[in-house]
Amino acid sequence: MTSPAYSSASQWYREGGQASHVRTMKSPGGILDLLEIEGQAGDRSRPAVPDITLYQDVHGGCRIRGDLGGGRFGLTTKKGGIVLAAPNFATTTIADTSHRVRCLAFPMAQWESVLDEATSGRFSSDSSYVYGRVFDCPNIRSALRNLWALCDEQGAPSGLLARAAGCEILAELCRLCGAPLGPTKGGLAPWAERRCLELMRARLSDDVSLDELAAEAQLSPFHFARMFKQSLGVPPRVYLTRLRLERACDLLETTDLPVTEIAFEVGYSSNQVLARVFTKHRRMSPSDYRRAVRDPVRQISMSAKGPALATFEVQQ
Incomplete structure (x- = not known):
């Protein structure tokens, strides 16, 4: 393997020769790097970066060939298919078709000790047989989908959300790489x-x-x-959203605080972010919720149309 030419995948995609193909980039404090890349057929090779990097084909049907650290390969991806690229390896990737991929990079400085502890030292980033294979892993697909949904709702995810999602995905990667985690012996005391x-x-x-x-x-x-x-x-990231919405509901019901102030109070960066999260899980805006709970007639009407105002679910 060659020495890293860039400090991270994020730096390469910001500053390297393919920067014009990047459509979205979200990096929560260096814990995870999230990118969406779109381009035509051509050479998509990348210099060495010290990250384990997942690539997910958004649409499917992309024909690619090259070497991601596990030897030469050629394949046609399926929608949602995931391939893994090795850290500290200058990858060779030729796309024979146009493509749109989502990239999730784990900076090894942030995650190596976590992986070692989780697998009692059995995880190795040199497990070359996993690189360049297509993984059809429902758990990883679900975690990636939820992570991107959070980005759409809230912008770059918070440190807690990013770290917790990374742990979920790495647990599956450990299993796929032949270093499965031991069973959890029980919940929290x-x-x-x-x-x-x-x-x-x-x-x-x-x-x-x-x-x-x-x-x-x-x-x-x-x-x-x-x-x-x-x-x-539920994972910590889901429970955090649940607590934030419960507190927002309480403030909407019992105070006259502006929605913007409530958003800051429960940890969201703006009233627009709170509105997106609230509408997704409560099927109404914060302002509509406030009016409904303070108007008994409207409360009865809205309760008849959907879930009770006092309950909600946060998707995993």
């Missing part, structure tokens, strides 16, 4: 669950990190994320 939820509620307006929550539970971030889901039924 009652004291740990209580303290973590208290911290999340107290820090709704901040970007509380997965590492902080894990430290509160005296666990590693990777194992905390898995045990949290076992205890609460």
Whole structure:
């Protein structure tokens, strides 16, 4: 393998020869690099970067050939198909058709210790047989879809959301690379669950990190994320959205604070972001919700048309 020519995949796609093909780029604090790339047929080779990088074909039917670190290959992708590129390897990729791909890069400086701990040192980024293969992994597809949906709703995801989503995806990559994780022995201890939820509620307006929550539970971030889901039924990122919406509903019902101020109070960057999240999960805008809960006649009318105002679901 060659020495890295760029510090990250994000730097290459910002500054390299293919920068004009980048349509979307979101990088939450260097935890994950999220990009969408669109281009015509041609050479899409890339210099070495110290990231494990996933590429997902958005439309399918792209004919590509080259070497992503696991030897020469040639294939036609399917919609949603995922291929993996090795870190610290100058990839060769020739696209014979136009294409639109989503790229998710894990900077190894952020994730290597997590991977080592999660697999008791069994994970190796040199597992060359996985690079250049097409993975049909429903769990990774679902996690990527949810991560992009969060980006569409909220812009660059918060550190907690990015870290938690990365842990979900890496758990599947470990399995695919032959270093499966051991079974989770149980959920969070009652004291740990209580303290973590208290911290999340107290820090709704901040970007509380997965590492902080894990430290509160005296666990590693990777194992905390898995045990949290076992205890609460959903990943930390989903539970955080649930808490934010519950608090927003409470403020809309009981205060006259402007929607913009409520958005900041529950951790969203603007009233537009709150409105997108709120409308997706409550099927109405924050302002409509406030009017409905304060107008008994309208509340009865709207309850008859859909889910009860007091309940909601946040998709996983």
